[in-house]
Amino acid sequence: xxxxxxxxxxxxxxxQSEFCGLAGVARGPITPPTGIYAxxxxxxxxxxxxxxxxxxxxxxxxxxxxxxxxxLALFALxxxxxxxxxxxxxxxxxxxxDCGLAEHQVILHVSHSHAAPPTLSELSDRPGGHLIxxxxxxxxxxxTRLLSEARTNVRAxxxxxxxGACRLAFNRDLVSPVxxxxxxxxxxxxxxxxxxxxxxxxxxAGNIVATIVNYACHPTSVGGANRLISPDYxxxxxxxxxxxxxxxPCMFLHGASGDxxxxxxxxxxxSAADENGREIGYAALATLASMxxxxxxxxxxxxxxxxxxxxxxxxxxxxxxxxxRSRRETVALEFVDMPxxxxxxxxxxxxxxxxxxERLRRKMGLRAVMDDAGKADFPYWVWQxxxxxxxxxxxxAHSPFQIALRERFPHHSLAVLxxxxxxxxxxxxxxxxxxxxxxxxxxxxxxxxAERLLEAVCRxxxxxxxxxxxx
Numbered sequence: 001x002x003x004x005x006x007x008x009x010x011x012x013x014x015x016q017s018e019f020c021g022l023a024g025v026a027r028g029p030i031t032p033p034t035g036i037y038a039x040x041x042x043x044x045x046x047x048x049x050x051x052x053x054x055x056x057x058x059x060x061x062x063x064x065x066x067x068x069x070x071x072l073a074l075f076a077l078x079x080x081x082x083x084x085x086x087x088x089x090x091x092x093x094x095x096x097x098d099c100g101l102a103e104h105q106v107i108l109h110v111s112h113s114h115a116a117p118p119t120l121s122e123l124s125d126r127p128g129g130h131l132i133x134x135x136x137x138x139x140x141x142x143x144t145r146l147l148s149e150a151r152t153n154v155r156a157x158x159x160x161x162x163x164g165a166c167r168l169a170f171n172r173d174l175v176s177p178v179x180x181x182x183x184x185x186x187x188x189x190x191x192x193x194x195x196x197x198x199x200x201x202x203x204x205a206g207n208i209v210a211t212i213v214n215y216a217c218h219p220t221s222v223g224g225a226n227r228l229i230s231p232d233y234x235x236x237x238x239x240x241x242x243x244x245x246x247x248x249p250c251m252f253l254h255g256a257s258g259d260x261x262x263x264x265x266x267x268x269x270x271s272a273a274d275e276n277g278r279e280i281g282y283a284a285l286a287t288l289a290s291m292x293x294x295x296x297x298x299x300x301x302x303x304x305x306x307x308x309x310x311x312x313x314x315x316x317x318x319x320x321x322x323x324x325r326s327r328r329e330t331v332a333l334e335f336v337d338m339p340x341x342x343x344x345x346x347x348x349x350x351x352x353x354x355x356x357x358e359r360l361r362r363k364m365g366l367r368a369v370m371d372d373a374g375k376a377d378f379p380y381w382v383w384q385x386x387x388x389x390x391x392x393x394x395x396x397a398h399s400p401f402q403i404a405l406r407e408r409f410p411h412h413s414l415a416v417l418x419x420x421x422x423x424x425x426x427x428x429x430x431x432x433x434x435x436x437x438x439x440x441x442x443x444x445x446x447x448x449x450a451e452r453l454l455e456a457v458c459r460x461x462x463x464x465x466x467x468x469x470x471x
Contacts, residue, residue, distance in 0.1 A: 014298040014313075016160050016291060017413035018320035019386025023157040023201050024062040025210040026149035027249045028142045030077060031055045032135050032229060037128035038117040040080055041224030042354055047127040049117070053228040053270040054235035056116055058142050059251045061201075061210060062150035063159075063324060063385060070324045072105050072383055073147050074390070076251045077139070078231040079110040082423040083120040088394075091119075091140050092421060098144040104328035107381055107392045108143075109420040112254050113219045115230035115273075157209055158294035158320050159201050161388050161413035164287030165194040168233075168279045169217035172261035173437050182437045185265065192260055193399040195406070196280070197415050198287040199388075202294045208248040211241055213284045214415040216255030216399055221273035223266030230270055233262065233277035240281025245288075253390075256416045258398035258426050258439050295320055321386035325464055330377035331456035334446045378445075378453065381421060382460045388413040389464075391457055394422030396439070400429050401450055408458050427453060 031052060032038075038049040056078035064071040075095070082088035092108045099106070119136055123129045171190040176183045199212030219232035234252045241250040264272040292298060297318035304310040381392040389412055391405065402416040426439040433440040433447040443449075 011300045013300070013316070013318070015318055016162060016297075017387035018161070018294065018318075019063075019159040019324065019388065020295075020320035020322050021063060021065045021157070021159075021324055021385075022068060022154040023159065023209060024150040024152065024154035025060065025201070025249050025251075026146040026153060027057055027059045028146050029055050030058045030079075030139055030142055032117050032138075033131050035128050036117050036131040036135060037123055037126045038229060039126070040114050040116075040118060043224035044354075045224070046227055049229045050227040051229070053115070053230035053273070056113075056229065056231055057238075058139070058146060059249055060143065060146035060150045061212075061251060062147065062154060064154065065322060065324050066156070068154075070326070071101060071151075072324065072326055072385075073099065073101060073107070073150070074251075075106070075108045075143055075146070076253060077108070077110050077143075078113055078116055078234060079139075080113055080116045080118060081110060081419050083118060083122075085422055087120045088422045091136065091143070094140040095143050095147065099147050104326045104381065107383070107390070107417065107420050109253060109392065109417050111219055111231060111234050111252055112257075112419055113230065113232040113234065115222050115226055115228065115232055115270075117229065155209070156204050157201050159199055159385060159388070160291055160294050160320075162198045162200070162287045162291040163413065164196040164198060164283055164290065166196040166215060166280050166283035167194055168262050168276055168283075169193065169215070169257070169260040170263060171259055172218065172265075173259055173432070173435065182435050184261070184438050186261055186263065193403055195402070196283050196287060197413060198284050198291075199415075200288060200291060200294075206293065208245045210248050211245055211250045211284070211288065212253060212415070213237065213241065213250060213280065214253040214255055214417075215280055216257040216260050216402060216416070216418075217280075218257050218261045218265075219254070220265050221262050221267060221276045222270055223268070225268035226270060228270055230273055232273045233280060236274040236277025237281040237284070238277075240278050241284050241288075244285050250284075253415055253417050254419065256397040256399050256402040256418055258396040258418070258428060259432070259437075260399055323384055323386055325384040325467065327382050327460060327464065328379060329382065329456065329460050330379050331453055332375050333378045333449045333452060334375040335444055336446050378424065378449075379421070380453065380457060380460075382457065382464065384461075384464050387411070388415070389461055390415050390417060392417040392420035393427070393453075394420060395424045396426045397450060397453075398427065398429055398432065398439070401427070401454055404454055405457065409461060412461075
C-alpha cells in the first residue's frame with residue numbers, strides 16, 4: 001500500500017504543454033493539373049511530370065479562445081518554396097482579404113517538397129507553364145474554402161504536446177573526399193537534431209480531432225531523376241499517423257532543416273520517400289503513445305512498501321492554459337553583395353548548363369527583395385497557444401537555431417516553421433559561412449543574421465511570457 005508520509009510539494013509533476021480553447025480542422029487536395037511545369041532540380045532531364053506518386057494536400061487548423069476571440073489560422077501546404085516575394089504574398093493576401101484576419105493571425109507554411117511544382121507566374125513560358133496561373137487560383141480557392149470549413153468545425157478542444165525523437169535526419173554538410181570542399185549530402189560524422197515535436201488535439205469526449213508533427217529534415221528523398229509529383233516523405237508519414245488515429249488529419253510542420261537531409265536522399269524511386277515517411281510516422285505514433293490524457297499530469301503520490309520502497313506516480317488532473325496570442329515582428333538584417341538584376345539576366349542568357357541557369361533563376365527571385373540600402377526588416381511570426389510557441393520564418397533556418405531556442409525556453413514546447421509567409425533564402429549559422437557551404441553561398445544575408453534573428457525571437461517570447469495572462 002502507499003505510505004502516508006507527507007508528499008514533498010517541491011517535487012515537480014510531469015506535465016505536457018497544453019492549450020484549451022476552440023479548434024477546427026479542414027483539408028483539401030491541391031494536386032496540380034496533368035501537364036504542368038514541374039522542374040525543380042537543375043539536374044532534372046524533364047520539364048513535365050509523368051504522373052502523381054501521392055496527392056498534394058492543404059490542411060488548415062483554426063484556433064481561438066473559449067469566447068471565440070483571438071483567432072489564428074495555420075495552413076500547411078504540400079508545396080516546394082516560393083520563388084519571389086510576390087509568388088507567396090499574392091496567395092496569402094487573397095486569404096487575408098477573404099477571411100478578415102490580420103497579418104499576424106495567419107501563417108501560410110509549405111512542406112518544402114522538392115517534387116511539387118513551382119507556382120511562379122513568371123514561368124508561364126516554360127513547357128506546361130500555361131497551367132500555373134490556374135493552379136495558383138486553385139490553391140487560393142482551396143485555402144479560403146478550408147478556412148471557412150475549419151471555422152465552422154470548431155469545437156472545445158485541448159492541444160497537448162509530446163516530445164519524441166526520430167533518427168531519419170542527418171547533417172548534410174559533407175566534406176568531399178575528392179577535393180575537401182563542403183558539398184550537399186549525408187554527413188555521417190556530425191550529429192543531427194533528432195527532436196520530434198508532436199501535437200494532439202482532442203475534443204471534450206477524448207476523440208482526436210487532429211495531430212501535428214513538427215520535424216526538421218529536408219524533404220529531398222527523391223531528386224532530379226524522379227518524374228512524379230509527390231509530397232515526398234510527408235505523404236507516407238501522414239498515412240501512418242492517420243491510420244492509427246481513426247483518420248484524424250495530420251498536419252506536417254517543416255522545422256529548421258537548412259542543414260539536414262534524410263538518410264535516403266536524392267533518389268529516383270519514390271519508394272525512398274515512403275520509407276522515410278514511415279520512419280517519421282512511426283516515431284510520431286510512439287510519441288503520441290507516451291502522452292498523458294488531455295488535462296492530466298503525472299504526480300508523485302508517495303511510497304509503496306514492498307521488497308523495496310517504491311516511489312508511486314499517478315495521473316492527476318492539471319488545468320490547461322487558455323492563453324492565445326500572436327505577433328508579427330521584424331529585425332533588421334544586412335544583405336550580402338549581390339549582382340544586379342541585369343547582370344543576373346545576362347548570366348542566365350549566356351549559361352549553357354541547366355543546373356547553373358536554375359541557380360541563377362533562384363537568385364533572381366531573391367534579388368527582387370533587396371534594395372540599395374544594404375539591409376531590410378526581416379519579418380517573423382510568433383504564436384503562443386498555452387505553454388507552447390510557434391515560430392514561423394520566411395526563410396530556411398538551420399537546426400542550431402531551433403536547438404538554441406529550445407534550450408532558452410526548456411519549459412515550453414517550441415515548433416519552428418521554415419518557409420512560412422514568404423521565402424528569403426537560407427539563414428546559416430556563422431559556422432556555415434566559414435565552411436563556405438552551399439547554403440552560405442546562396443544566402444542573401446551576411447554572417448550573424450541567424451544569431452541576430454535568434455535573439456530577436458527570444459526577446460519576443462520573453463515579452464509574451466511577461467504579458468498578463470488571460471487564463
